[in-house]
Amino acid sequence: EAQVTQNPRYLITVTGKKLTVTCSQNMNHEYMSWYRQDPGLGLRQIYYSMNVEVTDKGDVPEGYKVSRKEKRNFPLILESPSPNQTSLYFCASSLRSSEKLFFGSGTQLSVL
């Protein structure tokens, strides 16, 4: 089944403790992206990747890192999480940029 898989589904952590949210897609998509979703603010792009080893900042990149060593994986790294990074995170992929995105099921992150 074609899908975007992200883990974990739920995560509670404390300020400053590094964490990684994994994302994997099995559709051989070139383009991958991370979004955060907050009430009243909609979906905002954090980082995106046009292809392997090519990443770039989205609208709200501060406090996040990403890597794209393999085509299928696009992990989101929070080196030192802060409470304002409490949010619902979505990984998404598409065949090419600006095409329809396929989304994962989301990761609800709470930073205490």
Added chain:
Amino acid sequence: GESVGLHLPTLSVQEGDNSIINCAYSNSASDYFIWYKQESGKGPQFIIDIRSNMDKRQGQRVTVLLNKTVKHLSLQIAATQPGDSAVYFCAESPDPGRRALTFGSGTRLQVQP
């Protein structure tokens, strides 16, 4: 900056009626638009898309209309069902070839039985 917006945050309709969800966009350079549906606890799900060289596109029970003159996008759902209850997002592609989509804040559709 330019952004995608929605006219109504919540729309309540009776089961069996047609629903119309509206969206205004401000970036005249956008050439691709998508509607997504997001059910509670799930990720956004693609519904239908349209390119700027089209005015209308139909899917199964859904129709998207694009009015480039007034920068307006709408999603029509025929014979709305309880399973259509969700938040609907429109999204635009303002920077083709470089970035992905810019999303509006969403409209909640509530279907009354």
